[in-house]
Amino acid sequence: MGYQETIPGVVRGEVTGTQCIRRSFAILRLLAGGDHDGEKLVDIAGALKLSHPTTHRILKALEQEGIVERAGGSQRYRLGAEAAWLGVGPFNRCPITRLSAIVLEDLAQATGDSIFLSVPSHNDAVYADRRLGSWPVQARGVHVGARRPMGVSVGGRVMLAHLGEARMKTVLAENADRFADWNCPMDIVLRGIEDTRAQGYLVEDSLTRQGRRAMAVPVRDVGGRAIGAISIIAPTARLGTDRVARLLPLLREGARRVGTALFEQRMAS
Template sequence: MPQRTSMIKPGRARVEMPAGTQAIQRASLLVRLIASRGRSGLRLAELVEHSGFTRPTVRRMLKCLVVEGMVMQEEASHRYFLGPLIFELGLAAAPQFNLRDICHPSVQRIADRTGDTVFLSVRSGYDSVCIDRAEGSFPIKALTLDVGTRRPLGVGAGGMALLMPLPEAAVADIVERNAPRFAAYKGLTAPALLRLLKRSRESGYALNDHHMTDGAISMGMPIVNPFADPFASISVGAIASRMSAERRPEVAAALRTEVRQLARLLSDTATP
């Protein structure tokens, strides 16, 4: 019988992994790190720093990923980006995941009601990934996320919203794992993120007013399953002048109405 190794997923029990899968796990981590930086990409030195792997190991794995089309390197900047195969695989997998289709009417209603830009994000391991976006009627947009953008959990209003319902042990695990990546977001630190989480839980919504896009503020709330586990979030982004303290209750009400409705709808959908 093959030997097995163990790994821990955030908020989950220990998962046994078959022996001999280390290379796959390492390659997957590199792809996720590259995805987390979206259009900015990552240099070899940054991938070495964030992965904890040796430079020769990262270089060797990147060479293989480039050959397979999963990663591409820009010649001028030497930065690595997601390759065409990732896009093709995403298209092939899309029909199996209809969460975006189910949630889009709610995303659009919030955009229509607030006039601002609305984002739907899902949890993916230690990250959040934007899977949908709708723009409101206000002429000045806060397009802080592109569809497909990946960020460490806790970063941004959508990522913070996904942390809000989690137990403390799961939060501690996620924050410890993601801490080396926080500094890329305007100097965010783990203690600062935990203070923001405390504020979010007290107010009932995630508020990002410091650590992302200058001149923009975003608010978010989680969508939870019947066991109160967060699997997605909806956030609203706007220029700072439109997210005054006086207006935030109005935006929060729009979010709350839709996330509660979606929680019920998705619970009914999952019931045989």
Template sequence: MAKRRNDVPTESIALRAFAVLEEVVRAAAPMSLDEVTHARGLPKPTTFRILSLLQSAELLRREPLTKRYTVGPRLTAFALDLWRQSTLRVQWHRVLEEAVAEIGESCNLTILEGDEVLYLDRVETRRPLRLHLEPGTRVPLHCTASGKLFLCQMSRDQVRRLMGPEPLESHTDKTITRYADLFDDLEKVLATQVGTHDCELFDDSVAIAVPIADAAGYIYAAVAVHAPSSRESIESCMRHLPALRKAAARIGATMMPPPAELPGSPVATVRRGPGAAKQGPAGPVSSTSSAKRRGASRAPSRRPLR
């Protein structure tokens, strides 16, 4: 039997590859070879071999222009199968049903999937006038309430790299198509932690969304309410924030266990308000953005795949 190189146990190699995979999955935008190497503290040749292996297995995808690595089609399919088969989905659906019963409008649960928003689940209102969208629906980031929540935690460079050159695709006469306007909107979203959609993707449709975030404030999912603009406005939707945040908290509590804390240690909370984040020259970026999450403070994370 051939001797294994350096007698490294198979599980060590597998776990090392899984750690690299985790790093790319958690990143707010596609990562370069140097960024993955620095984040994992591995030799560059080793990182490259692992990334190439994951790419060949279609677990990761390498962007042809930027040469950066992002989630591949096989990993996406695997993640979605996990979401669909999870017994927790029954609990999430029940929470959405209760939110719809309280609010009276359609509610949905979304995640970031590549450069789109993916509907994990949705419960429609019983009112005859409504926008019908099925779970599995994908919508753009720049003109949806949930999408703006996911974008607001990225730097301007990351947003541009993810969205591509302007003008951004227009869907209605109210769609934001210029980055200057989008960044202004994202600053408001970052400060309020409320994403908005005002007839930007669909005519006669408004929506607001609230985040589901981990202990570090990283937004990995969102809960939103949709309504016809003939029945609701952005302003009137704001009265539903308590119900939405309650639903988001309940769903978030099932997605990951509470962090272990030492007696007397402060409880980590999601950043809210203008004083909760700093805006650097690169744009609306949280002070604990992806660079910091991948840097020195490498606390264990329980973020699900996205």
């Protein structure tokens, strides 16, 4: 799906308006996963393949609404406070981070390694929460709020594997060009999906950090749909075959606890 897409049955003005909305959300998603110090206009435009005038026009409008701000008065853009206030209501209706907090803490203490909760966001996988363990080497560079095209991270591949077939194909098609930016071959993504479906979990070396390995299991709702993934990220040597076999039941039980808690809260509300 490109930005110049035409929509059958919709007049030109409506298409332009739809394009603007889509571009605005693309910018917001990029900023949400960007550097705390903000992103330069030229980098935003380049990443989204937009012209500089178009990017500037959208950023200016978002800045006027308080959704975007300049970082420290610089020429770098980041999400503004208004974006946080808009998210308060939806956050309370999607309490997976709150309900999973104790599970992540228990897993970090039990394993000594970094434990992450990932959730799907449009075509991305977002690190929604993390807990660091006691082992000297931790995945500190993977921050809460960081985004990857769904399929780049091991947790993202696990969530992809549990999407409906049509939705999975759409995500793969729309992320295909983005995978190249992460040195993520499509065949690795497809193999990860197949392996996850065959065994119910996935262990793979990191594509973004040499010497690091991740293991992920899905967090499912009552219908079996993956609403998140719990991952352990550790040095490669700490996730060998024997230790994976010992840790897998812990991760699966943690994912089950989160899914059950979400179901019980829904039934009680």
